[in-house]
Amino acid sequence: xGELAVIERTLAAGSPTGVAVAFxxxxxxxxxxPCVLPMVPILSSIIVGQQQLTRGRGFALALAYxxxxxxxxxxxxxxxGLAGEGLAAALQKPWVLAVFASLLVALAxxxxxxxxxxxxxxxxxRATQVSSRLPGGRFAxxxxxxxxxxxxxxxxxxxxxxxxxxxxxxxxxxxxGGLALFSMAMGxxxxxxxxxxxxxxxxxxxxxxxxTVKRFFGVLLIGVAIWMVSPAIPEWAQMMAWxxxxxxxxxxxxxxxxxxxxxxxxLRLGKGLGALMLILGILQLVGVASGGRDVxxxxxxx
Numbered sequence: 001x002g003e004l005a006v007i008e009r010t011l012a013a014g015s016p017t018g019v020a021v022a023f024x025x026x027x028x029x030x031x032x033x034p035c036v037l038p039m040v041p042i043l044s045s046i047i048v049g050q051q052q053l054t055r056g057r058g059f060a061l062a063l064a065y066x067x068x069x070x071x072x073x074x075x076x077x078x079x080x081g082l083a084g085e086g087l088a089a090a091l092q093k094p095w096v097l098a099v100f101a102s103l104l105v106a107l108a109x110x111x112x113x114x115x116x117x118x119x120x121x122x123x124x125x126r127a128t129q130v131s132s133r134l135p136g137g138r139f140a141x142x143x144x145x146x147x148x149x150x151x152x153x154x155x156x157x158x159x160x161x162x163x164x165x166x167x168x169x170x171x172x173x174x175x176x177g178g179l180a181l182f183s184m185a186m187g188x189x190x191x192x193x194x195x196x197x198x199x200x201x202x203x204x205x206x207x208x209x210x211x212t213v214k215r216f217f218g219v220l221l222i223g224v225a226i227w228m229v230s231p232a233i234p235e236w237a238q239m240m241a242w243x244x245x246x247x248x249x250x251x252x253x254x255x256x257x258x259x260x261x262x263x264x265x266x267l268r269l270g271k272g273l274g275a276l277m278l279i280l281g282i283l284q285l286v287g288v289a290s291g292g293r294d295v296x297x298x299x300x301x302x
Contacts, residue, residue, distance in 0.1 A: 006121070022183075063189075069189065070182050073181040201212060246277045284298050
């Protein structure tokens with residue numbers, strides 16, 4: 001319980017700027033996942049309403065869409081902040097922690113494509129029908145489309161959003177909650193705003209790198225799950241869980257595969273990060289075996 005109280009105090013004391021920047025980066029990364037980025041050209045054509053337009057108007061329309069989406073996320077964030085009191089109290093109970101952590105792990109598995117997670121089809125269909133009737137190229141219509149799209153944006157966003165809401169409910173702060181999810185929505189809108197500004201010439205190419213971004217969120221969610229259950233499990237179990245996460249992530253970063261001759265810098269960087277994670281994971285295991293009981297100082301007993 002004491003450890004969770006410290007975490008809660010830290011979150012509550014987190015500077016609004018820090019929270020906003022962190023969630024903005026999170027949103028930007030989310031915009032490069034395989035379910036969101038391919039939607040961008042479709043969205044840009046809807047926003048433009050198939051007409052020739054200036055860069056200024058393109059940017060303004062993209063901004064209207066983004067603010068519509070941000071409005072829905074902000075409301076959800078504020079709701080999580082309001083629910084925080086009851087939720088944070090419930091999260092003191094070990095069985096509730098276990099249920100939440102299991103849910104996060106289940107969501108993480110969807111990021112590794114173990115199964116597909118998405119909004120129920122009837123809701124998606126209804127939202128698509130509503131947005132298809134709206135006129136493109138008009139500010140009010142585009143704003144409403146943005147709000148509707150926040151409910152349809154699909155499987156990639158659902159899992160990190162759940163993790164974010166758990167985080168916000170821990171802060172028990174309505175302002176932090178609203179600010180965090182507004183920032184996340186604006187981060188997710190960056191590619192769209194760039195397209196509006198460049199009248200369609202600036203668009204990152206889809207590719208295998210998007211799968212890496214998705215898996216990064218999977219690892220992040222499992223990390224949040226371990227962090228959540230840590231007050232309810234013994235220290236050695238925490239150390240084993242972190243070791244497992246670090247070593248498996250190292251394997252995903254292909255630390256055990258030989259690099260081809262003339263490998264790209266990104267591959268080498270990935271392998272270097274993987275090696276670092278492997279070492280940190282092994283340190284946790286050595287720490288447990290030698291009687292260490294502190295995740296941050298695994299070799300303390302030596």
